[in-house]
Structures are given as structure tokens and as C-alpha cells.
Amino acid sequence: MTQIIKARALAKSYRGVRALDGVNLDIEAGRIVGLIGPNGAGKTTALKAILGLTHFEGELTVMGKNPYTERDSLMRDVCFIADVAVLPRWLRVHQALDFVAAVQPRFDRSRAEGFLSKTDIKSTSRVRELSKGMVTQLHLALILAIDARLLVLDEPTLGLDLLFRRQFYDTLVNDYFDKERTILVTTHQVEEIENLLTDVLFIQRGRIVLSTSVEDLGARYVQLTASTEQARLARQLQPFYEREVFGRVALFFDGRAPEELQQFGEIRTPSIADLFVAKMQGEAA
């Protein structure tokens, strides 16, 4: 497996506040990695460091390059949508195509035009005349027509309605992703991407608190739903988090065999969203 991103003791402080505090990362090719964390956990800072937008301490290489000093050559192989709607408002659609075609050798203009022909976006329109959803479609058409090895998405669907969000991820998975490419995505809407992900990274207070593939996640974490009495017994097996749901208790276990827990109630692999909440609340407690 080719390693795409490698970080060792990656750190970054803003005026004495540690935004990243010794992050280690190993992201391999062909994965869809979700970087998930609460607000202010360091997600955006981590992505900025990976994209060469900010200076950092520690060791970080993206495809063997230092992103801060080699951003321009790195961007031949990396593309990103950082937040939503950063396309300049004065830009016309055909100008955007002209520009990217001239500066990005891996851009396939006809592919971008193909994406755009499926939308209502006119090539003479300016970005300021498009709706928020259309701007995202345009940006996505530009990015997906670049034959890049790493795609980084930071809250790509923020502020979009459900239809656009669904369409966005469908396009991403069906028309773009293959085993050669890697996608790193952050979002607050974890439920929407959880079926796409191959790997998850939980980040909290500038540290990676969980780094696992989705397959391993099922082997390691178990969610037990039990009645209050059964839960009392199950607590001896040391769940790291629990919460009450409709008079029953959901208990989360790390590294317990399902056979051990079956006797107390229903067991299943927790959803990434539930696990995220469990980890974050559990750590805080």
C-alpha cells in the first residue's frame, strides 16, 4: 500500500493554544477517511497543514512532500474543497474552466463540461448569480475533473439542502472514487457519510483519539441495548459510555467479545455517529 499522508508529532499553536497536539497519522491510498471531531478539535487546522496552508511543527509529508514548502507542486496531485463557496463571486463559469485548464495539467475540461451539462448552470453565468447549491456543483465539477490522487473535503456540504448533499456524495463515490485515489473528509453530518467511509479518525483537543478502519471498528466496539436490570449486570464488564434510550440503556464496550454480552440484551456494531458521541462524552466524563 502506498502511503499518502504521514504525520508524526504534528503540532500547531495559535497564540499559545494548542490546536494540534502531537498528531500521528498514516493514511494509505484507496481509502475514504473521515476526520471527525467536535468544533475546535483541530480538524480544520490538520487539513490546513496537510494542504500546505499553514506552518506546523513536527513531521508531515503528503505524498512524500512537505506541504508547506512544496504546496504548488503538491497541488498537481491534490485537490481540495475547503469549506463551501470560496469561488470568487466575479468569476464566470467559462473563465473558471479556462483558468483551471491552463494551470492544472491533470484537468480534463470535457469531463467538467459533462458534469455541468447535467446541471442548470450556464457557462456565461457569474458565480454571484448562482445559488449556493449551484456554486457547490460548479466547484465539484471542477474538482472531480482533476485526476488527483488525494481529495480533501472540509465541510463540503455545509449549508446545502438534503437533495444536494445526497447528490454530492453520490457523485463522489460513483463518478470519482477508485482504488487509486484517497479521500479525506470532515463533516458534522456524520450520518450522511458513514456508509462511504473505509476509515475513521476521531480528533479531540488536538489529538487523535481513535484511528481505525471501519472493519476493525466492528471487531472492537460493541453496543449493547439492555433493560435497566440487565444493564446493572453488564456494567461489571466496564462499558466506557452509556446512555438511556426510551427506558432502555445503551452501553458501549471496547474490546469485549459479542458472546460475552449477548446474554444481557441486543448487541450490534455502533454507528459511527453513536460511537463518536460515546467516545467524546466518555472521554469527557
Add this chain to the structure above:
Amino acid sequence: MNIMPMLIRRELWEHRFLWVVPLVIAGLIVIAAMFPHASVQIDPEDIATPEKYLGLFALFHSAMTVPQFLLLSVLLPYYLIDCLFAERKDRSILFWKSLPVSDAQTVLSKLLVALAVIPLGVFVLTLFTDVAATAILAVRFHGAQMMGAFLRWDLQTWLRTQGLILAALVMLVLWYAPLAAYLLLVSAWAKRSAFLWAVLPPLAAMLVEKIAFGTHYVAALLGYRLSGKVPIGFVGHAADKAGSGGEHAAAMIERLKPLTALANIDLWLGLAVTVALVWLTIRIRRHQTES
């Protein structure tokens, strides 16, 4: 792959006023030439001798072009203060930085637009404006003897006048380059109100110097750099030689020696400062994301 032409086109897309305003002015000059204006009075004395005639001829053609360059002295500073500030304000810097374009290429493209593309483009535009307006006037005043004589085309003088303007333009650009680089630096650095940040530090420096030491070195230095005396290469004083219009104009033009600025050490010092400021601007843009 050479991406500079595209980066320059990008600037002209975003800052359309850079070429729209000069085009409008050129259009107005040509239109003005089509309408009668009674105020044009030429004293036969002024064009009595070939020297006088040529002086006035040169003055006339300079008058067609110089307003455009005065206008640039407003448009270009505005552009320079805005260009690296606007991309952070609207956050589009995150889009530009997602493409394989280095910060050096971006900063240089903006400097190139301000110091070469627009000045030279406007110079070429003024040549066309001048020829068009002169041709229109020549046709209109074909019968009138005085004006007809005045509009007699003298290619050699015309080329010399335009050559002089071009030389002065190039020298002005080189002379003002450090100011352009300073504005670019402020544009890349200021978190808000880039215009104030461009203007206040020099004013503050002057004030502090005045209060603390009672001297005016900063003001003198700025005044020296802002005045176009060195790059135009004006020798002597305007009032040296009294005379009628034609002779006066001829004398004025005789005394403009823009290329002498090349021998002035301050021009080269200014260029060295420009290089340093541009280098700093590139460094600043490298870690800028949004304001």
C-alpha cells in the same frame, strides 16, 4: 507549462476597471474630436517657424496621451492595494491555493499587470487614440488654413514625441516600482482596511519624526520619491526661457531627458527595495489563508 499569461488574464477578468476606464477615456477623446469646439485658437505667430510648429505639434500629441497616464496613477495604486486583500476578504484565496500555482507566480503576476501590462497596453491605446483623433480633426478642418497647417502630419516629430513618452513611461514605472511593491505588501498583509494601512504608516512616521526630532527627512524622502522629476529627467526650470507657445513647448520637450534617470543611483536603490518587498510579500502570502 507557462501559466503567466493565464494569471494575467485572470487579473483583467477580476479588475475590469483597469482596461474599461482607459478604453472609455480613449473613446471620449475620439468622440470629442468629432464635435466643433470654438476654443481652438492658434496664433499664426506660434507656427511661424518650423521649430515653433514642431514644438506645438509635439505638445498637441502629448496632450492626447498624458491624461491617460495621469489616470493610471489613480487606477494602479487602487488595484495594487486591493488585489491581494480582496482574495482574502471573499475567501477565494482558498480556491486559488487549491491549484498548482505558487505564491511567487501569483504575486509576480499582479506586479506585472501593474508595472508592465497596463502601462504598456495604455500606451499602445493612446497611439491609436492619437492617430484616430488627429485624422478626424484633419478631415474636419481640411479647408481651414490655420488648422490645416497645424494638423500637417510630421512623422518624425510624432515618432520622437511618442518615443519620449514611452521612455518617460518606462522610467516612471521603474521609479515607482518600490511604491507599487509597498502597496502589494500592505495588500497581502492587512487584516482589514488595507487602504488605511497603506496611508497611515508613512503619515505616522512623518508626524513622529516631526514631534520627536523636529526634522522632515521622511517627508522629504517621500516627496522626492513621489515626484516624477527624476524619471522624467527634467533639466532646469520651466520658466528659464520666456517665449511664445510653440517655442516654449519645443524648449520644454528639448529639456526632457528621461533616460538620464538610468544614471541615478536612487532609481537602482528603489529597484533593490522593490525586490526585497516583493520577496516579503510572497512570504506573507504563503501563510495567508483568509482574513
